[in-house]
Amino acid sequence: MQAISPVGKPIDPERPLVLAIAATGGPRIAAMNEAAENVGIAIGDPVADARAKADSLQVRAADSGADDAALRRLTLWATRYTPTASPWCREPWSEENGADGFFLDIEGAAHLFGGEESLLADLAGRLNRFGLLARLAIAATPGMAWALSHFNAAPQSILPSGNEAAAIAAMPIKALRLSGESRAVLRRLGFKSVGTLMDKPRAPLAARFSDELLRRLDQALGRIDEPLIPVTAPPVYHSLNYLLEPIISQQAIVARACRLMQNLVHVLVRDQVGARALRLSLYGLDGAVETIDIGLTAPTRSVAHVARLIDLKLDTLAAMQDAGFGFEAIGLAVTRVAPMPARQIDSNIDRHLQLRATAENDDDIAALIDALRQRLGSNRVRQFEAVPSHIPERAEKLTEVNGKTFQSAPPRSEDSYWLLADDKTRPLLLLPQAEPAEVTALVPEGPPRRLRWRGVTYDITGAQGPERIAEEWWRNPSPYPPPxxxxxxxxxxxxxxxxxxxxxxxxxxxxxxGLYGRETAAARWFVHGLFA
Amino acid sequence: MLVSTAFPSLSLIPDRAAVLTQLRGLLARQAGWREDVNATLPFGLAALDSHLPNGGLACGALHEIVPTTQAALPAAFGFVVAILARLSSSYGVGLADSERMDAHCLPHGFPNGPPYGTERRIVFVMPAHALRQCGRLSGHGLKSLGLNPRRAILIETAHWQDSLWALVEALRSQAPQAAAGMIDRIDLKTSQKLHLAAVDAGLPLLLLRPSQTLESSAAATRWRIDAAAGARDRFGSYARARWQVQLERCRNGRSGEWVVEYDHVAHRFSLVAALADLSLSRGAGDQSRRQANRS
Structure with missing residues (x-):
């Protein structure tokens, strides 16, 4: 029996190293390095066989969770090329791409890097610098690019559009990203390459292989679309800046972000929209990506405001982490927009001035709320909202001030929830939880005469009440009082x-x-609020 | 001779009162107040307002409100809310006195209430630990003191430095109509910072301090608030809030002590008694009541 040593001696990259996963009949190899490959070990071999092929084989347990996290980080980093980056996933419900790569949708982005060749070269160079050997392919469809990256001899290949059928015909069945089951059946039927499959009539294949086989084939050939699941929500507007020298200081980051926002403002003004949510991505030299999400209370196009919010957020971040080797690229994306039409001038000048003052004050308040939320946390800034309920603690709630609650001009009807009858008094301060108190009363149902609360005794000189508040029966599962x-x-x-x-x-x-006799035998007293 | 060279305009004014007013103005300028900050919020009580510079609570300044005991904290809170409610009811921070009097003699300046949006927000900064101690502000409670709860923005902070930052930030934005906060400890320098922020913004900053506050601060006024037995109507039911208000420190003004009553409908303060010792009068009342019971 072979034990997989978890973490032990340091790994020597020059000698054969394999990662093993537990499988039926002993651990099997999930991944290996170049040295192991040279010895003749293949993925899927039992570790026992591999040990026979290579003496002093280094075996580590594969950690698929860490792999996925690393891939996600790398995919985030790759958003420096295009906003739509989609990692391959190994979830059981999705088809197996194999979780060891990602798709980039570079449509409309390649020319920024001087064409597809130079983009590929740039990507390969940077991945190489991270110590990753990458196989890259550009093709018109994700399926084709996947096939090329796996089964083309050259590590980098670009397939001009329109040549998909010819290219994939020569490839093995595996290039279609089929499930193991389908692959086995196809192998048994004698299909070796995709080309042989393409010649056959479709109907029998559809009947035999549910929809998987034909769908994969069509996806590779571009007959049907293959939706990509991007690693982050694709932005509405995006502006990216590649820096010649990596930047580290907060000031420099804010200054760069300012310039990016200035680029975005033109587009925002053109489309009559304002940003409601922004994301700042800082691409580290070491492949790490720091993203900062900024939510805005009111749609904005103000560069200064956005810069200040970023500054505030960086303040809190700086304490937690360091910039490492610096950031080589910085991107600012508008992830959510809201219409922000130009304000119309009212013909009545007085009303116009008043409206403008109101609108300006609203803008100022929104900016203030943004800043407070950014620094203190979004759940710290709240406002009152009336709730139609009799129970005092339910009659109002504190809701977060965000774009939704702030913008929606409160309907007039909501005001009425704040109105109470004249004979009802409500305390200025409401205790978060009613606190039990000792109360002496002359008669059980009478008003209190002496109160002992938090260790202090108060002689009561005046009492007013009672105001009887019954439980809201519609909330109670059993509407009848207990027998x-x-x-x-x-x-x-x-x-x-x-x-x-x-x-x-x-x-x-x-x-x-509780009511004496009917609901309870010994009523308890509580202090619920304090009057001014 | 020195005076006339330093302030040549003074020698031209024969009126003694005018000279005094001008000197007070110079004092204020000396203290670093902005010149155009003559915007004040009068209490509408001659007895109180005469003690304050410019006849009212200065709008662009830091004011400290301190409860005499921990148990008087709700009363101090009520005083703060009453001032804020008054501030918003009489828009006329810049109005002439007569106009303002008219405005708050009416229940509301507008027949249907002020149009939404013209009422500016008020920022309350509360430390999270105060929540356990004295509960949190209640919207209905604010309403019953005459402050529209929808105008309040409540900020809960975990640390006193966050409280400070939030207050300064709120003032600097000049967006709210006023800022109120609860801060345990601030030193002289911090209070100067807060005061300057309030002066620059031209907005009042009302700071609720714990009862053991004794250190010096840059605040324009310091009020000590104690609870007082509430006003009753003729049926014996509770009518209005009453507080014992002591103006402990007042820059360019005089200290004093009053018992005031607050009417939340008209947003009006009224004076209850000129008696310095309230317990005397209350004791007398109790005695007479007891006698009445006996007979």
């Missing part, structure tokens, strides 16, 4: 609220929980 007293569910009892004041002028909002 026996004292068995009431927590929180489902009727409350009698009292406003009380002690001789010193301290004012409290108390309630007695």
């Amino acid at each position: 026996q007293a004292g068995e009431g569910k927590e929180g489902s009892l009727t409350r009698d609220y009292y406003f009380v004041e002690d001789g010193e002028g301290h004012r409290f909002w108390l309630y007695r929980e």
Whole structure:
């Protein structure tokens, strides 16, 4: 029995190294280095065989989670070439691309690098510098590019559009990205290359292989589309800047981001939209990508505002991580936009001035909220929202101030939720949780006369109430009060609220929980709020 | 001779009161206040306003509100909210006094309430730990003190440095109408920073401080607030909030002590009693009530 040593001696890259996964009948090889390949080890061999071929074979356990994470990072890095980068995945529900590469949709992006050849060369050079041996291919369809990258002899190949059928005909069946099951059946039927399959009539194939085989074939040939799942949501507008020298300082990053935003502003103005969400991507020299997401309360086109938000975010980031070797490229993407039409001038000059002042103040407030959210966290900045409910703690809630809650001009009807009858008083400060208190009353149902709360005794000189607030029956699963007293569910009892004041002028909002005799035998008292 | 060379305009003014006013203005300028900050928020009470420079609470300044005891914290909170509610009700921070009086004699300046959006926001910065101690502000509670809860932006901070930053940020943006905050400890330098931010923005900054505050600060005023037995209507039910207000420190003004009552509908303060010792009057009341009960 061979044990797979987890982490032990340092790895010597010159000697054969394999990564093993547990399989039926002992561990098998999942990946290996060049030295191992030279010895004649193949992927899928049992580790025992491999040990026989190479003495002192280095074996490590394969960690598919770490592989996926690394691939994701690399794919994020590759968004420096094009916003649409899609890593191959190994999830069971999707087809097996094999999780060891990614697709880049370079349509419209290649000319920025001086054509497809130089883009490929640039990508290969950079990946090489990371220590990655990459096989790259450019083709008109993802399926074709996948096949080329796996089965073309040259490590870099570019297939001109229109030659797909000829190119794939010579390739083995494996080039179609089929499931192992289909591949086995095809092999048994005697199909060796894709070309032989293409000559056959489609109907029998469709009947035999569900839709997988023909779909893969059509995808490779470009007859049907193959949707790519991008690693990040593709932006609406995107601006990227490649730097000659890597930058490290926060100031430099903000200055660059400013310039990128200036580029974007023209497009935003042209389309009469403002940015609602932005993403700043910092492409590190070492292949790491730092992304900063910025949400905006109101659509904006202001360069200064965006720059300030980025600055605030970098402030908090700087403490957590360092820039490493610096950033070689910096991209700013507008991921969400909202219409931002030009403001119309009202014919009435006074009204116009008033409207403009209001709008400007709204802009200022939105900018302030953005800054606060950026520094303190989005859930820290909140506003009141009235809720139609009798229960005091439910009658209002604090909602995050974001674009949705801020922008929607509150309907007039919502105002009415804030209105209360005149005889109802509500405390200025509401305790987060009603706190139990000891209360003495002359008669059980009477107003309190003495209150002991948080270790202090208050002699009550004036009490006003009760204001009876019953549980909202429509929330309660069983609408009828419990048959026996004292068995009431927590929180489902009727409350009698009292406003009380002690001789010193301290004012409290108390309630007695449960009605004597009907709901409870011993009512408890709680302090729920403090009056000014 | 020195005076006349330094302030040549003074010698031309024969009126003593005018001279005093001008000197006060010079004092303010000396203290680094902006000159055009004559925008003040009067309490509408001659007794109080006469103690304050320019007859009211300066808008572009830092004001400290301190509860006398921990138990008086809700009262101090109420005082802050009452000032903020008044600030927004009388838009006329720049209005002449007579106009302003008219404005707040009416229940509302606008018959249907002010149009939405013209009411500017108010920023409240609260440390998270205060939540456990004294609960959080309630929208209905703000409403019952006359402040539209929709105008409030509540910011919860984990650290006092965040509180400071948020307050300065809010002032610097000049977007809200006022900023209010609760901060445990600030030193003189920090308070100067806050005060300058308020002066630059021309916005009032109301700072709620813990009761044990004693250190010096750059605040324009420091108020000590204590709870006072509330006003009752003739049926014995609670009518209005009442606070014992002590103006402990006031730059360019005089200190004083009053018991004020606040009417949230008209956003109006009124004076309750000139009695310095409230306990006397209350004790008397109790006694008479007891006698009445006995008879």
